[in-house]
Amino acid sequence: MAADPNLFDEESGTKRFRAKRDAILAAAAQAINEQSAKGMTFADVARRVGLNTTSVTYYFKRKEDLASACFENTLERLQAMLDEALREPTPQARVAKYLSINMRRLAAIQAGTETPFAVLSDLRAMEEPARGPLMAGWREVFRKTRTLWGPAKTRAEKDLHGARAHVLLENTFWLPIWLTRYDPDQFDRIEARLMNVFEQGIAAPGRSWAPEMIDLDHDTSEPGRAAFLLAATRLINELGYRGASVQKIASELNVTKGSFYHHLDAKDDLVIACYQRSFDTIADAQHLADDAGGDYWQRLSSTIATLLDVQFSERGPLLRTTALSGLPSSVRAEMVERSNRIARRYAGTMSDGIAEGSIRAVDALVAAQALMALQNAAFDMRNWARTMPRDRAIAFYASTLAFGLFDDRVLSL
Structure with missing residues (x-):
C-alpha cells in the first residue's frame, strides 16, 4: 500500500x-x-x-509569550537534569551527577554544539497570568533539588536540605560567570575540585562553627541616599534591573520621581551605586575580620556569618548579580571584575588557612567562587531564615560549604 x-x-x-x-x-x-x-x-x-x-x-x-516560553524551556531542562541525577543511588552520587550534567552542558556551549538556556533572574518580574505558572515551576525545581538528599525525617532536616538545594542550584547558575576564566580542557578538573568542596567543605577536620560577628561600620553617607540605595537594592533583587522601575523605587520610599534624580543622574548610576555599596560592605567585613586576628578559619567563618546576617536582616541586603544583565557591557565587566577581586581575597584567606592547617587543602580559587554564589544568593532565603532563630539560619546555610553538603553536625547546634 x-x-x-x-x-x-x-x-x-x-x-x-x-x-x-x-x-x-x-x-x-x-x-x-x-x-x-x-x-x-x-x-x-x-x-x-x-x-x-x-x-x-x-x-x-507577544514578547511576553516569547519570554515565558524561554523560561518554561529552562525549567523543563532543569527538571530533566534533576530527574537524571535522581536515578543515582546516594545523595553524593546524585549531586555529583547533577554537577557533571551541568559541566557537560557548559562545555558543549563553549564548543558551540549547544545553546545556553535563559537565566531565571527575571522570573519574578513577569506579569500575570504568566508569572503564576512560572513561579510554580520554579518551586517544583527547588523541591526536586531538595529530594537529592532523600526524605527529611525532621523539620530541621528539611530546613537543612532546603539550604543545600539552594546553594547547589545557585552554584550551578553562577558557574557560567566564572568558568570563562578557564580553558575547556580544565573543566573536568574544575568539576572535581568543586565537587570536593561540596563533599567535604572548607574547614579543616576538627574545626567547629563558632564565628564572631563583626560590627560593620554604619553608612555615613547622606541618609536620604543610603535609604534610597537600600530600597533600590531590595526591589532590584526581587524584580530584576528592568522590573524595578524608578517609579517603583520612589513609591517604596513614598517620594517623588524627582527625588530619585536628586540622588542619582540615571538608573544605571543607581545600579552601579547599589553594587558599590554591596561590594564595600563585603570588603569591610573581610578587612575587619583580618584586623580582629585569629586563625584563618576564624576570620573566614566570621566574615561569612556577618554577611549572611546582613542578607537575612532588614538592615540591608547585598545586591544580587541578577542585575548585571540590565547593565551596559562595559559597566557589567567592571562589576564582575570587582566581584572577582573580592573572590581572590577569599582565596587568599583560604590559601593562608591551608598553610596554617585551619582550612582543608581545597582549590582556593574554586572554593572562593562557591562562597561568592552562597553569599550572593542568600537574599532569596530570607523568608526561610525567618522561620528559625537567626544564628541557626546562618549556621545551617553556611554549613553547606563550611562542612559540605552531606555533613549533619550542624543539626546538633
Missing part, C-alpha cells in the same frame, strides 16, 4: 516549524541573558535568527 504523500508533507512541515521555533527560543534566551527579559526585543531576536520581526510573531504573538 502506497504511503500518503500529504502525511510526509505534514510531518516535514511540523519538523520545520519546531526547528525554527527552537532557533527563536535559543536566540531569545541569549538576548534575555544579555539584556534581561524586559530588554529583549522581537527585532533583536529576529536579527539573530535571520528573520524579519513579522515572522517571529507567527510563532509568538
Whole structure:
C-alpha cells in the first residue's frame, strides 16, 4: 500500500516549524541573558535568527509569550537534569551527577554544539497570568533539588536540605560567570575540585562553627541616599534591573520621581551605586575580620556569618548579580571584575588557612567562587531564615560549604 504523500508533507512541515521555533527560543534566551527579559526585543531576536520581526510573531504573538516560553524551556531542562541525577543511588552520587550534567552542558556551549538556556533572574518580574505558572515551576525545581538528599525525617532536616538545594542550584547558575576564566580542557578538573568542596567543605577536620560577628561600620553617607540605595537594592533583587522601575523605587520610599534624580543622574548610576555599596560592605567585613586576628578559619567563618546576617536582616541586603544583565557591557565587566577581586581575597584567606592547617587543602580559587554564589544568593532565603532563630539560619546555610553538603553536625547546634 502506497504511503500518503500529504502525511510526509505534514510531518516535514511540523519538523520545520519546531526547528525554527527552537532557533527563536535559543536566540531569545541569549538576548534575555544579555539584556534581561524586559530588554529583549522581537527585532533583536529576529536579527539573530535571520528573520524579519513579522515572522517571529507567527510563532509568538507577544514578547511576553516569547519570554515565558524561554523560561518554561529552562525549567523543563532543569527538571530533566534533576530527574537524571535522581536515578543515582546516594545523595553524593546524585549531586555529583547533577554537577557533571551541568559541566557537560557548559562545555558543549563553549564548543558551540549547544545553546545556553535563559537565566531565571527575571522570573519574578513577569506579569500575570504568566508569572503564576512560572513561579510554580520554579518551586517544583527547588523541591526536586531538595529530594537529592532523600526524605527529611525532621523539620530541621528539611530546613537543612532546603539550604543545600539552594546553594547547589545557585552554584550551578553562577558557574557560567566564572568558568570563562578557564580553558575547556580544565573543566573536568574544575568539576572535581568543586565537587570536593561540596563533599567535604572548607574547614579543616576538627574545626567547629563558632564565628564572631563583626560590627560593620554604619553608612555615613547622606541618609536620604543610603535609604534610597537600600530600597533600590531590595526591589532590584526581587524584580530584576528592568522590573524595578524608578517609579517603583520612589513609591517604596513614598517620594517623588524627582527625588530619585536628586540622588542619582540615571538608573544605571543607581545600579552601579547599589553594587558599590554591596561590594564595600563585603570588603569591610573581610578587612575587619583580618584586623580582629585569629586563625584563618576564624576570620573566614566570621566574615561569612556577618554577611549572611546582613542578607537575612532588614538592615540591608547585598545586591544580587541578577542585575548585571540590565547593565551596559562595559559597566557589567567592571562589576564582575570587582566581584572577582573580592573572590581572590577569599582565596587568599583560604590559601593562608591551608598553610596554617585551619582550612582543608581545597582549590582556593574554586572554593572562593562557591562562597561568592552562597553569599550572593542568600537574599532569596530570607523568608526561610525567618522561620528559625537567626544564628541557626546562618549556621545551617553556611554549613553547606563550611562542612559540605552531606555533613549533619550542624543539626546538633
